[in-house]
Amino acid sequence: MALATKECLLVVFLWSLTVVLGQNGWGVTYYTQSICALKGSTVELSCTYKYPSGLQITSAFWFTKGPNDDPVNLMEDPDYKDRVIYHSDDENGHKLTIKDLRKSDSAVYKSRFFTVGYKYTGLPGVNLSVTDLQVNMTAATVTDGGSVNLTCNTTCTLIGHTYIWYRNKQLLTNQEVSLHLNPVSSEDAGNYSCAVKGLESLLSPEKKL
Numbered sequence: 001m002a003l004a005t006k007e008c009l010l011v012v013f014l015w016s017l018t019v020v021l022g023q024n025g026w027g028v029t030y031y032t033q034s035i036c037a038l039k040g041s042t043v044e045l046s047c048t049y050k051y052p053s054g055l056q057i058t059s060a061f062w063f064t065k066g067p068n069d070d071p072v073n074l075m076e077d078p079d080y081k082d083r084v085i086y087h088s089d090d091e092n093g094h095k096l097t098i099k100d101l102r103k104s105d106s107a108v109y110k111s112r113f114f115t116v117g118y119k120y121t122g123l124p125g126v127n128l129s130v131t132d133l134q135v136n137m138t139a140a141t142v143t144d145g146g147s148v149n150l151t152c153n154t155t156c157t158l159i160g161h162t163y164i165w166y167r168n169k170q171l172l173t174n175q176e177v178s179l180h181l182n183p184v185s186s187e188d189a190g191n192y193s194c195a196v197k198g199l200e201s202l203l204s205p206e207k208k209l
């Protein structure tokens with residue numbers, strides 16, 4: 001019985017050693033590689049670390065600026081003051097939450113961690129793009145018998161959001177990225193804005209038709 005347990009332990013030990021050596025033992029896995037987020041909203045970037053067993057993480061941070069081997073800890077960057085939260089635990093990995101997103105937050109976010117004697121930066125990182133919303137129209141005025149298309153314009157593709165539209169602050173039934181007024185009539189004239197469901201307070205500037 002005792003012998004069986006020992007053999008079993010040895011097998012497990014050799015197996016994990018093989019896995020570690022086979023994959024070089026180091027890595028950062030990002031939950032998403034690329035994110036498009038709305039200006040003013042909150043985004044969460046997340047990753048997990050892999051390192052040879054026996055080592056322990058002494059510190060870790062996210063960065064966008066500086067060389068990969070001497071970066072600036074985002075938590076100490078004045079551009080992000082009071083807008084970032086870093087949290088890490090064994091179960092959920094290493095998360096960076098950025099609130100009140102600005103267009104200037106668009107960047108590649110990388111995570112770096114330290115163990116005694118080693119440091120590691122996870123490449124390529126997460127590409128965060130921050131967009132605002134703009135109403136784009138194919139015509140600026142109503143012409144009899146004509147048509148007008150309105151598009152809720154973004155600089156990157158928002159995934160998993162439902163678009164909503166307002167005319168003179170009144171919610172319309174359309175829930176597509178584009179609103180087709182065909183034929184367009186004088187009743188359609190007004191101030192249009194768009195937003196995404198759940199983030200209604202971040203609506204686009206109004207555009208007059």
Ligand SMILES: *[C@@H]1O[C@H](CO)[C@@H](O)[C@H](O)[C@H]1NC(C)=O
Nearest residue numbers: 034108127128129155156157
């Ligand atoms: C990040 O994403 C944006 C928008 O999707 C794209 O234009 C840009 O080239 C990407 N940047 C990198 C470094 O991948």
Ligand SMILES: *[C@@H]1O[C@H](CO)[C@@H](O)[C@H](O)[C@H]1NC(C)=O
Nearest residue numbers: 136137138139151152153154
């Ligand atoms: C915005 O509108 C212009 C015409 O005013 C059109 O050429 C362009 O393709 C539109 N862009 C988008 C993203 O809808």
Ligand SMILES: *[C@@H]1O[C@H](CO)[C@@H](O)[C@H](O)[C@H]1NC(C)=O
Nearest residue numbers: 138139147148149150178180
């Ligand atoms: C509006 O969009 C529809 C469908 O995409 C298209 O067939 C039509 O030509 C567009 N109208 C204008 C004025 O751009």
Ligand SMILES: *[C@@H]1O[C@H](CO)[C@@H](O)[C@H](O)[C@H]1NC(C)=O
Nearest residue numbers: 134135136137153154155156
């Ligand atoms: C729509 O977005 C494109 C980029 O996706 C930009 O070039 C264009 O100027 C925008 N149009 C308007 C009317 O905002």
Ligand SMILES: *[C@@H]1O[C@H](CO)[C@@H](O)[C@H](O)[C@H]1NC(C)=O
Nearest residue numbers: 168169189190191206207208
């Ligand atoms: C639309 O907005 C303009 C200002 O941009 C305002 O003068 C006008 O009264 C608005 N129209 C309606 C119907 O709210």
